[in-house]
Amino acid sequence: MKITFFSALALTQANANNSPDLHDVPITKRMLDAMEKNSTGSDFSSLKWLEYEACMAMVSAEFDFDLLESTDALFSGFLQWGRTNGTGVTEPPQPTEDGADQWDQPQNYLEHFPSHVAPNDDNLPGASETLVVQPCNYNSNVAYYESARSLCNSARYRDFSMPSSTVLLLAASFTSLGTGSAFFHGSGTQLGNRIDNAPIGQIALTAHQVAVSSLRSNDVVASCRSQEDIDEKVTQNGTDVIARFNHIFADNDITAWDQAILDLGETFQSDYKVTFSCIVTTIARIVLPERVGTVLLKFLCTVFGFEQDKIDFLFNEFDAQLQTLLVEKTEEIGEISGDDKKLLLKHGLGVLLKIGYAMFWQEELFVGPWLTSTHANEIGAFLQPFVNVLADKMTGYEHPPMVRTGHDIYPNCKVCRRQEPHSKWHEQSSVGMIDLVYLTDDVDILLRSGKLGPASTFTAEDLLTDQIESFLDTDEATCLVNGAALGISCIAELWFGKDAFQEFKCDSSNTPPASCLKDHIASHSTPTSQIISMCVQKNNPASSDEIWDAEIFSSCMVDALPTSKGDFWRFLQFALK
Incomplete structure (x- = not known):
């Protein structure tokens, strides 16, 4: 693994030193350069790009898809979709023509300052014809590339319980999320929205399956889907879905992407909110007595506005079968200590703090006056690194300074995070979801070995219950x-x-x-x-x-x-x- 990484880095460094012809420069790099030039007048950092490219090479060396080729195809498709007004055909249709996925459809996001990808087409064919409708929400997706880079580095030095191949596939999914979300916020199209949401579901499902991988095989628990869905549809695991998703863009014309994503979505739990609830339920059932866990889970379902059918699935199918599996696991590994339960709860709360703060600025679940307040947005940006470091104190997870503080994490970040709420969501969720991956790996370690941290004298399990009940009051x-x-x-x-x-x-x-x-x-x-x-x-x-x-x-x-x-x-x- 190390040889692959450093070979790729040496190769990309050699290419950079030889000043390759424009046609040899990946479209992804040219799009990042255009993004940076629109913000600062400079090219995108060569050092960052070398690390991104090396990470993509690590992934591609392990699997049957080329991640850079997939990412290039996505950005090429973005330009093609833009200059053909959402049809992909050679001649742009009239704005009212049936069948067009119209550019710049009305969205619920506050930002709307359309500007061209680039002033001319010298480096990017179609750039002068293609508008980026939400520039800051477009730029801020580079934060997900930083998440991918962190996971590639973690695959080399962190002692994961999950296979290194799973870590690398998750890095691929973060890369796809960054590009797909840029497609959506740049275009405001239906296709962009599908490409944006799909990787979140893939990350959530893969992380969930890591957490429950040591439990006895159970289709409902492993897939986080109802038995009815399992009986009616083909069901794939998260890692297979990630690989298939990356094949879509390089192997198909853009006019086929939408249906291919829809078809793939039928093979797994693509509603990431449901999958997140399965992860939370798993942790609650490990850490808390049944009564308190049920009260907490119902409270969270209310807070996050779960529909009744999702609540019914969570409690009547998933939770009921999960508890049976956890009883069997306890017979195998013994009772989990109060100290380990507290440690897992502490890690979970740290992850929840990051993701909760991200959702505060998402402009979807939580909608209120702070989103339109100039000063609230500025204060929100100022508090981001404080939230991250406070959460890191709870989890103990390590991150590079750029990820923890957001310093120069994406083009024009100093301006964007202070003026646009959804840009803060991208940045904050990028690091929050890395921690979610680490958290589910902790769950796997605990369920395999019966231990998560060093032994201590903490045995008062009732204290956990008392603290949760006190919080609910x-x-x-x-x-x-x-x-x-x-x-x-x-x-x-x-x-x-x-x-x-x-x-x-x-x-x-x-x-x-x-x-x-x-x-x-x-x-x-x-x-x-x-x-x-x-x-x-x-x-x-x-x-x-x-x-x-x-x-x-x-x-x-x-x-x-x-x-x-x-x-x-x-x-x-x-x-x-």
């Missing part, structure tokens, strides 16, 4: 059951005072985000405001670009938590210990 939990948007606004009022998101009045052009946040929350007397205000004043960075600010802030938060009198903060303190 908090004002924050009560807020959340009121519905997604109302729940977030309710929590904001609890923590920062009434009309919290509307009261950020400072002029960010003259006032650094840290000072803006400090001045705002210092004017409120809630326990949360007092804690955060103290830590911001202690840190007092000059700007959000100082990449180590997060370490100081999060350490202060951890130290300050015992001074809070709220049940929610006591629960967080318990998780961090």
Whole structure:
């Protein structure tokens, strides 16, 4: 594996040094160059590209598809779809012609500043004819390439329980997600939307199957699908789906992609929200007594707005069969210690913190006034690295500084993350989903060996139950059951005072985000405001670009938590210990 990686890196370095002809430069690199030039006037980082290309070469060396070829085909298809108005035919149709997947269809995302991929077609045929309709939401998908690179590096040095081939396929899926989501946010087309959503489902399913891989074979539990679906449809595992997905783009004309993705989606649980719920259910059943786990899972179903048919599947089919398998596993490996249960819960909460903060800016589940507030977006961007480092303290998972802090993680990130909510979703979910992969690997380790961490004296399993039940009785939990948007606004009022998101009045052009946040929350007397205000004043960075600010802030938060009198903060303190 190491030889493959370094050989690919040496080859790409040699190509770079020899200044290859334009036709030898992958279209993906040329698209990244155009993206960077539109933002800064420069080419995309050659060093980053060499690492991305080396990661793709690692994947391609292991499987029967060429990941770079697939990615190039996706970007080529994006340009073809753009210059033919969503038909793929040689001559662009009229805008009203039937059958066209019209460019720039109405979307629910706030950003809409169409600009051309490039001013001319010298490097990219069709670039001057193709509009990128959401530039920041388009650029920010490069964060998923960073996730892929992290997984490729992890395949070399991290001691995974899952096979290294699975890690590399997940890296391929993150790469596809980055390109597919760029296709969607660049085009606003139905085809783009399908390419965007499919890899998330593939990542979720593969991660879930890692978590339950040591349990006795059970189709419902392994596939996270109902028995009726299994009986009626072909069912594939996540790794096979990832490989087939990458074949679609290089092996087929773009006019065949939409149906091919739909057909592939029939072979696995493509609704990633259902698959995420299967992962959460698995962890809850390992960590918590049945009664408390059921209460928590029903609470989460309410918070995330699950439809009744999904709730019925989760509890009546998946959960019922999962519990039987876990009883069998306990007979095999013995009772899992309270210490290991707490450690897994702690890791799970850290992952939930990252993904939950990402969903806060997704513009889908949680929709509220903070999305349109200029100052709330600026504060949200400022807090991103703090959320990541705080979560990393809970999980212990290691990430490069660029991933943890977002420093230069995608073209124009300093501007985009401060003005566009969905760009924050891309960046935050990219690192949150890596942690989800690590978390499900932890579950696999625990279920195979009966141990996750070193032995300790922690045996009070009832303490876990007490802490979960205490959390469910908090004002924050009560807020959340009121519905997604109302729940977030309710929590904001609890923590920062009434009309919290509307009261950020400072002029960010003259006032650094840290000072803006400090001045705002210092004017409120809630326990949360007092804690955060103290830590911001202690840190007092000059700007959000100082990449180590997060370490100081999060350490202060951890130290300050015992001074809070709220049940929610006591629960967080318990998780961090």
